[in-house]
Amino acid sequence: MIGLSTAGQALCGPCSGVDLTYTCSQCGHSGDLYQAGRCARCVLNERLTNLLVTDGGTIPPDLDAVRQALCAADRPRSLFSWLDRSKVPRMLVKLAATGEPITHERLDALPVTHATHYARELLVTAGVLPLRDEYLERQPVWVQRLLDAAPDQHRKIAAPFAHWFLLRRLRQAHHQRGGRRVQGGTESILRSRLRRALELMDWLDQQGVSLDKCTQPDLDRWLDEGTSTRQHVRAFIVWARKHQFVGDLKVPLPGRADPVTFIEEDERVEQLRRCVDDEELPLWVRVAGALMLLFGLQGSKVLQLTKDDIVDDGASLALDLNGRRLYLPPKLAHLVRHLRDQAASRWRLDQMADTRTWLMPGQSPARPLRAEYLSLKFRDYGLSGLAGRNTARLALAANLPASVLADLTGTSVDNAVRWTKFAKRDWTEYVAARKRDTQN
Ligand SMILES: [Zn+2]
Known part of the structure; x- marks a missing residue:
């Protein structure tokens, strides 16, 4: 032995x-x-x-x-x-x-x-292999598979677009996040961008038009005939214009759709109360739920929190969200402290992983819990993830200037402006109308 x-x-x-x-x-x-x-x-x-x-x-x-x-x-x-x-x-x-x-x-x-x-x-x-972003690593494989299936003449154009534009941007985003996983949506948009580029070229073939002869009316027609995801072709058009594969084409910017799922304010307060007080719920569910329902934070953002994002001087406790401090009310601060200590003691046992101390570690302590798992657990415990977050954001947006909302929720200023505009409407009527719609 x-x-x-x-x-x-x-x-x-x-x-x-x-x-x-x-x-x-x-x-x-x-x-x-x-x-x-x-x-x-x-x-x-x-x-x-x-x-x-x-x-x-x-x-x-x-x-x-x-x-x-x-x-x-x-x-x-x-x-x-x-x-x-x-x-x-x-x-x-x-x-x-x-x-x-x-x-x-x-x-x-x-x-x-x-x-x-x-x-x-x-x-x-075990610290034998360095932590690698498996999601990131999977993308080139996926891209290659799609390119391999495309006709030669399309591949010739789509391959440099995929490698020099899409994958490069994804790696940069990854790098900027210090190796943390980029938001889930980034990868699916990457895929959609490549798919749409190939689809457009296919469609043009069927019309008997080559890419360099594609006119604005052709492009508008293609955009008009499909779903809104065809907008994702914009990246390809911008790139292709720069490299002179197409003429002076433009994909108009879409009007962004308003958020559609909400819960009633009473319901939000009730769920928030449960997160703070109900000891039957797992601690991580309580913390994630409270952060989403109180501050309108995105679930994916909450899952990315590490021990180092918590600033605790013993008296007050704040989250550090990209350099901005979000101070937590005492009861929530208490829960977060507790969760942090739990995560830290688990990490001490697994520290060979040489990894960040995730506040909500997944099955492998080298990674945080997955967003899908969070949604699943929220449903199990009767908490509304996205809808609750939206209502929280709306409540904040009604009372805060966009720049403060952006700071508070870690969303972009553009997005926060959208929320404050949206909150100025009579949204109680809007929510009631949607409720009627779904009941009918
Ligand atoms: Zn023993």
């Missing part, structure tokens, strides 16, 4: 002091005995050691880091059934057996399965 007893001693720290009645016969720490007088952590350590050992009888350093990360789990018992079923340990041993270092690229070459995905997450958590 490689370093089992020393590693076991070190790793059983968290379970010490829980119960003084039982003591693990292996590591000597008191706590939850699992098998033959040994604690779950010692048993887990032994099983992992047996699984990850190579033919030479040793554990390669990369896999040892994985072993340590898994052994540091909050609840070692929860890993046993996973170990029984998972293909991941075998996969890791196979990867390590070549003697080559394990890299993202080597994982990329494997079939895209759940096990590959999990192995990667585990290696990131």
Whole structure:
């Protein structure tokens, strides 16, 4: 057994002091005995050691880091059934057996399965692989697939547009966010922009018109005949004009649609009260809900919060939103402190991940919870995510100048101006009318 007893001693720290009645016969720490007088952590350590050992009888350093990360789990018992079923340990041993270092690229070459995905997450958590934005990495693959399916003459034009404009912009956005994931919408817009460019070229082919001969009336007709997503062709037209693939064409800017989903103000206040007071709700749901319902913050923004975004002097607590401070009322501040401490102690166990301390870490502590999961949980607990956020924004917009609203919610000034304009209308009537519409 490689370093089992020393590693076991070190790793059983968290379970010490829980119960003084039982003591693990292996590591000597008191706590939850699992098998033959040994604690779950010692048993887990032994099983992992047996699984990850190579033919030479040793554990390669990369896999040892994985072993340590898994052994540091909050609840070692929860890993046993996973170990029984998972293909991941075998996969890791196979990867390590070549003697080559394990890299993202080597994982990329494997079939895209759940096990590959999990192995990667585990290696990131263990600090063996650097954190990589998987969403970002997926885009070039997707772009290439779409380009491969296009006719040659379209690909010739669309490929430089995709590589030198779309993907480059996405990488820049990623970089500007310090490696944090760009807003989910950015990627879907990228895809839509490329799709629309290819669709336009297809349509022009059918009309017997080449791209360079496309006139404004042609373009207007194409825009008019489709849904509003055809507006996404604008980026392509601007780019193509600059590179002289098209003449002087323009895609008119759309009037932005008003937000359509709201809840009644009473309902917002009631949901907010539940987030602040209801101890039956998970802590992270309470914090996320309160921030959205009180300040109209975007769910995706809330999920990106880290321990470092919290400014706490013991007396008052603020969130740092892109350099602007948002002070929280005492009850909410208390919840946020609590969540921060929880996240920090979880992070201490997983700090090999060398990653940010997400306030709301996902299943892999290297990443925050997904927005889809947030929506799902909100629905489970009867909270209105987007609609509640909209009502909160509206209430704020009615009372605050646009620039303050922008600061407060971290939205752009343009967007805030739109909200304040919108709030000036008699929106109670508007909300009531929409309610009638949906009831009919
Ligand atoms: Zn033990």
